[in-house]
Amino acid sequence: DALLRLVPRLPQCYDEPFADSSQLPTLLLAQAVRSEVKVALSGDGGDEVFGGYDHYFETGAYERWHGRPAAGALAGATALLARAPLPAGVRRRVGKWARAARVATSVDEAALYGRLTDKGAGTRVLAGRWRRAGGSARAGVPAEASLNARLGRRDLEGPLPDRMLVKVDRASMAMGLEVRVPLLDTALLECVWRLVPGLRYASDDRKPLLRAIARRYVPAALLDKPKRGFSAPLRTWLRGPLRDFAEDLLDPARLAAGGVFAPARVRALWRTHQRGHADVHHALWTVLMFELWRRQAPAGTRLPAS
DSSP, X not given: OHHHHHGXXXXXXXXXXXXXXXXXXXXXXXXXXXXXXXXXXXXXXXXXXXXXXXXXGSOHHHHHHTTOXXXXXXXXXXXXXXXXXXXXXXXXXXXXXXXXXXXXXXXXXXXXXXXXXTTTGGGGGBOHHHHHHHTOXXXXXXXXXXXXXHHHHHHHHTHIIIIIHHHHHHHHHHTTOEEEOGGGOHHHHHHHHTSOGGGTSOTXXXXXXXXXXXXXXXXXXXXXXXOOOOOOOHHHHXXXXXXHHHHHHTOHHHHHHHOSBOHHHHHHHHHHHHTTSOOOHHHHHHHHHHHHHXXXXXXXXXXXXX
């Protein structure tokens, strides 16, 4: 209930359209921490600098099969198998093969990064010029010693400052809490980035270097816990307690008047989600957060030219 009550406040807290689903528990956590202290430390940057994200461990298919006919053949085979009535265990395995095929058949490293992280999926609901602009990419990433190091640089220069740090900074400020990020200290970052990639991207362990150091000070029971997300159950909320709230924001006439989203595409995604045919809550939440911000924006606020 506490999380749900925060939803209408999100535009005021973030002062811009912002649609990371973990923004809600982050706000609640900042509120709880502020009741005890005025300054807190965040671990933001740990995954990007020390190699903690899952996509650093999914690049093997690209390095082994990119440009080979076998990659295309695997993609075709998994597409056919996906339509077949298969046992649950086999279907999961086919799903893994299909993801490997999508990775291997990426046109280049920019496309690979998009597929590994699902970047750009929300552009399917944009309208006209916004749809074209939404697919634009950042400037080229400087050459690094390995593919994973280049992906890490993309994370460090894109999602980290654009999303992760924004999320924590705005949530903490909204609750009167100051948060500092020691893992992004300039000297530490420069030191770690000069290390050979193998120390940061082990084949069988997330953040191996950071974990090795932390074992001197942190109980193993904490370090050995599996990585867990920090997000709200939007998948089910959009079919339950947030359904009426979303229906109002996704009104086709209002979407058309806004001119940013294609109402027919948005409504198609909404029906797909409500019927349980697919989980598209990420794309829907993006639309909802933009429309909520647009309704609450000061009079005269104009969108930038794309």
